[in-house]
Amino acid sequence: MQLDTLWSFMQVDMEADKFESQMRQSPNRQKLVKARDFLKDQQANMKKLENDVAVMQDRLEAVEDEAARLEKVLQGLTETYESNPPANAEDAQKQAEAVAKLLDTLQRYEAELTKMRKDADTKDRQQKEIRVRAAKTKIEFDQLKVEYDKEFKADTAKLQEMRAHTEQEAKKVDAGLLAKYRSIKQHCTPPMAKLVNGQCSGCFMSLPSATLLDIRNGDRIVECDNCGRILYDAGE
Numbered sequence: 001m002q003l004d005t006l007w008s009f010m011q012v013d014m015e016a017d018k019f020e021s022q023m024r025q026s027p028n029r030q031k032l033v034k035a036r037d038f039l040k041d042q043q044a045n046m047k048k049l050e051n052d053v054a055v056m057q058d059r060l061e062a063v064e065d066e067a068a069r070l071e072k073v074l075q076g077l078t079e080t081y082e083s084n085p086p087a088n089a090e091d092a093q094k095q096a097e098a099v100a101k102l103l104d105t106l107q108r109y110e111a112e113l114t115k116m117r118k119d120a121d122t123k124d125r126q127q128k129e130i131r132v133r134a135a136k137t138k139i140e141f142d143q144l145k146v147e148y149d150k151e152f153k154a155d156t157a158k159l160q161e162m163r164a165h166t167e168q169e170a171k172k173v174d175a176g177l178l179a180k181y182r183s184i185k186q187h188c189t190p191p192m193a194k195l196v197n198g199q200c201s202g203c204f205m206s207l208p209s210a211t212l213l214d215i216r217n218g219d220r221i222v223e224c225d226n227c228g229r230i231l232y233d234a235g236e
């Protein structure tokens with residue numbers, strides 16, 4: 001019977017599919033993907049840090065320039081004070097206030113510079129850590145890649161062999177039936193299910209007696225109303 005041939009074809013077809021999915025889930029492949037993602041993340045982190053440092057560097061330079069300018073202003077004030085002392089208490093008070101204000105600003109700049117230099121050090125350390133980690137992962141990745149490439153080559157050859165065998169088996173199956181099988185397989189796999197105790201063994205739905213009768217008569221291909229699989233009565 002046609003369905004017997006299709007059923008045995010399905011066994012080799014499913015075996016090849018299973019092997020292909022095992023290939024995708026290979027532990028080496030997953031480790032490799034993980035290492036690759038990690039390296040990508042580190043690259044992104046690195047880029048962000050470099051950006052941060054560049055922005056910080058600009059700000060640092062601007063504050064340093066401004067601090068240097070204020071130092072000069074302060075120096076000018078001091079020189080004026082010495083060469084041309086204030087004539088009265090009011091002038092003296094005004095000059096003292098100007099100096100105090102400058103010193104205050106300079107102090108704030110100093111504090112900000114200290115903080116920025118510390119931040120820059122931290123980011124520098126982070127960059128170094130990332131570089132070390134990434135280099136270590138890259139070595140692991142390269143070793144793993146060599147191993148995985150070997151594994152993948154062997155597995156691919158085996159899969160090709162299995163697929164070729166499947167193609168051979170497919171030739172034994174009626175073309176229309178095979179097309180139906182392949183179209184069901186698009187949304188439901190395995191595409192065939194045995195009939196067991198009046199139930200579809202794919203989705204376990206109990207089949208109506210009219211369907212059972214159709215299957216028993218065997219004059220047409222019957223699909224499960226619920227899951228769409230081709231129902232196969234193995235006569236067990």
Ligand SMILES: [Zn+2]
Nearest residue numbers: 200203224227
């Ligand atoms: Zn079903």
